[in-house]
Amino acid sequence: MEVIKSFKDRALAGMAQSYLKDEGIRSIVLADDIGGVLGTNANVRLAVDPDDVRKAKDLLENMFSEQAGDLSPDPELEEFRAKRQRRVGFANPRDWFMNAFVVIALIFLVLKHFKIIE
Numbered sequence: 750m751e752v753i754k755s756f757k758d759r760a761l762a763g764m765a766q767s768y769l770k771d772e773g774i775r776s777i778v779l780a781d782d783i784g785g786v787l788g789t790n791a792n793v794r795l796a797v798d799p800d801d802v803r804k805a806k807d808l809l810e811n812m813f814s815e816q817a818g819d820l821s822p823d824p825e826l827e828e829f830r831a832k833r834q835r836r837v838g839f840a841n842p843r844d845w846f847m848n849a850f851v852v853i854a855l856i857f858l859v860l861k862h863f864k865i866i867e
Contacts, residue, residue: 750777750796753805762793768812774801 756762762778769776780793797805860866 751799751802752779752794752796753802754795754809756793756795759793762795765795765809765812769795769797769805769808772804772808774798774805774808776805 754765756765759778759780762780766776766778774797776795776797778793779796795809857866
């Protein structure tokens, strides 16, 4: 697979992937956001088979150029994303506690399952 485009978030990458699928091109979304946990500022990329690179790039160029007039920044959406990014990150001590609790609970369940502890 070869990366053909980078996106700001998973939503745009998913739209592009769906568009390519409708055109018969297989693709995969690659993201460094731990399944969406890190929010919208992750490195999200779309990759396709090497044989389909040229066609996919042309299709995506057409897709985004047709929508360019409709994609003016929405201040409310940007404000929502900024708030969500602050809320979703691990800066909040409650988030650290909840994540630690889940990990400890999973470890306990695995140890119990394999009868390492009674």
